[in-house]
Amino acid sequence: MDFSHKLISIIFPVLTILFLVFFMPPYLIFKLISYIFRSFFPEDVAGKVVLITGASSGIGEHLAYEYARKGARLALVARREDRLTEVADEARRLGSPDVLIIPADVSKPEHCKTFVDQAVNYFGRLDHLVSNAAVIQLSMFEDVTRISDFQRIMSTNFWGSVYGAHFAVPHLRKNKGKIIVMASIAGFLPLPKHCFYSAAKAALISFYEALRVEFGSDIGITIVTPGLIYTDMVLQKSYSSEVQTSLVLGQTAEGCAKSIVRSACRGDAYLTEPFWYRTFWLFKMLCPDLLDSLCLLSLIRRHRSANKTS
Template structure:
């Protein structure tokens, strides 16, 4: 299940290993582009399945089509996601953010449910792309954070139930080149928007990891059978801050992300603008002014 760009580059990494691929996403034109590149990188067989993972019937369909085509299912990668961005009290209609759970959590759970019988047959693996946001208290991102926290707990519990029948690698990335770090968010009105100003507010001076390197690390981790992977590794330190100094983490985030003359003039945004470090911390791919919301 693709969220461009992370799963896209994972498809290329799997292709380099000679894996046969079933690519699932809503945007058929992008699926076809990724399929062509995956074949170029070495995948002998790639099928594309346009689907909406928030729809349980679509999830059953893509699993059935995959197994019918290849005869088996070895790895399931759950990565579809959207990022609502809005202060809780500024929400105009709280139901606008229902898609965060429908896609980020249920979209992952549905596909997993239908895949388990097939994965068990060949001691397969599940790669759950959650997020370090699952433990970080970031303002404006509470619905995304909650969906990723739920995802982490789902797969930890599922791993306990399944034992060694299926390997589960839970990935908690930090900031990676992706549609979110490009500035694509679900607005308080429930529309997908491209807002690089608010992206700068939320990310500030945190370095953004190359998607190519992140994808390589994730595929290697899954193939090794790791239980967890945090990428880049230094992000794991925030988990210990959360465990041992939660008040400090909350105060720091409130000061950086909420202090300022307006929502778009926070301390976090002033730091990245005044420092001149954006061109070093943000890859060119996410600074491109020609980016579009969809």
């Protein structure tokens, strides 16, 4: 048995390289043609029902506005009812024919069942589920005194998305609908102070990649991995005081939302926004040690500046 594995370890990489040499060119041409076709003939979401979690601010808020401009009917979910009301009013002004607001906490499975049921009962269908709700909490792992303090990150960022998908899937399958899941580049980047957040986002990516295989063509899944997006969460002092946001160029939430809706309507499997952030993924695949050093460098710079201040 050991000999068989050793033999395969020698032969298989060679066969893989040969396969890629002959397979990749026609495959890339096919993907390019498919992308162009889908760009010219995207899904028309006018009149369709889109459920967005975390819709009270940030990317979720602007996703509501972008879908509204395209004439979609919206079910907006978040904990802050007052903010949802404001977002709903603006969405109606921008062109949404009907908006339902549902105050709920995605970390509670009974709330997830309720908001899916309410949306389907009100509109009679569900076409897009946008799983966007998230929280963030930063800390060096060695500074954590109680691991339980970080449970809400996994409860909201991972399980909150899983619960919503679980209850929405039967309705999405009826209409060959789509799930748009908001992961993050933190799901594959080793960012200091983001260990729990990164773990939740990495879990999201793996979970929905597995679901994509299970669903086949019945339900489309677009996994979004945003980089630094200027949302209220990022701009607040508690975040900017912990993270060197000035080291990397970010993007507005509005611009990010426009790209996400276009990508979802094209039926893309993945979207990284801004697009150039995908180079970090190449670094991770080809030279992960260099990527680790770059991420560590930002942390060292922070410590040095802190020492100078003191």
